[in-house]
Amino acid sequence: MKVGIFKFSSCDGCQLSFLELSQELVNQKDIEIDYFLEGQSNNRYEFFDVAFVEGSISTEDEILRIKDIREKSRVLITIGACATSGGVQSIRNFRDFNETKTIYKNPDVTKKTFDKALPVSTVVKVDHEIRGCPIPTYILKECLIALLLKKSVPDYNYSVCLECKRKGNVCQLILGRPCLGPITMAGCNAICPSVNRGCY
Numbered sequence: 001m002k003v004g005i006f007k008f009s010s011c012d013g014c015q016l017s018f019l020e021l022s023q024e025l026v027n028q029k030d031i032e033i034d035y036f037l038e039g040q041s042n043n044r045y046e047f048f049d050v051a052f053v054e055g056s057i058s059t060e061d062e063i064l065r066i067k068d069i070r071e072k073s074r075v076l077i078t079i080g081a082c083a084t085s086g087g088v089q090s091i092r093n094f095r096d097f098n099e100t101k102t103i104y105k106n107p108d109v110t111k112k113t114f115d116k117a118l119p120v121s122t123v124v125k126v127d128h129e130i131r132g133c134p135i136p137t138y139i140l141k142e143c144l145i146a147l148l149l150k151k152s153v154p155d156y157n158y159s160v161c162l163e164c165k166r167k168g169n170v171c172q173l174i175l176g177r178p179c180l181g182p183i184t185m186a187g188c189n190a191i192c193p194s195v196n197r198g199c200y
Helices: 016-020 022-027 060-071 081-085 088-094 097-103 137-148 160-167
Strands: 002-007 032-036 048-054 057-059 073-079 113-118 128-130
Touching: 002 060, 016 022, 016 137, 048 060, 048 081, 057 060, 060 073, 073 081, 073 137, 081 088, 081 128, 088 113, 128 137
Parallel strands: 002 032, 002 048, 048 073, 073 128
Antiparallel strands: 057 113
């Protein structure tokens, strides 16, 4: 299975999940990572069985790049909040973009940047999404195993509340703590309530 790992407008955090699995990936002879600028020096940009894409689309150049990656990939999977929903950059989608430019020492760097941060799915067809910020390593591992076995990629298309119930956690709202579980997609394994914290 030929794999490509690509970065767009993001912090690189989701790509680090691949580095956390590096030992297992090295031992897995059926996975060839052909393209991964963050993790290796020698890269081949040809055809990919699976392309993992991190980051939102924020420039015309990124639109051209993601379209080319889509054409060269049998399966395209977005990884992380930026790629699946715009992420932190999408804060600017609800503000005057000219105001946000003042945070840069040289505002010219934003000249080619869109007023809005776009999820990858608004530009190309996405086959699967792995949510999170960063993505949980165990979900990435499940995804890779499913792809190798030619099975359905696990879908966490439900709220964190279900994960909380599975772990036997008492609802944070009953305890008088903040709870964003009902409006947050699963995949975090209800980590905050499981260590006696509110659900953020």
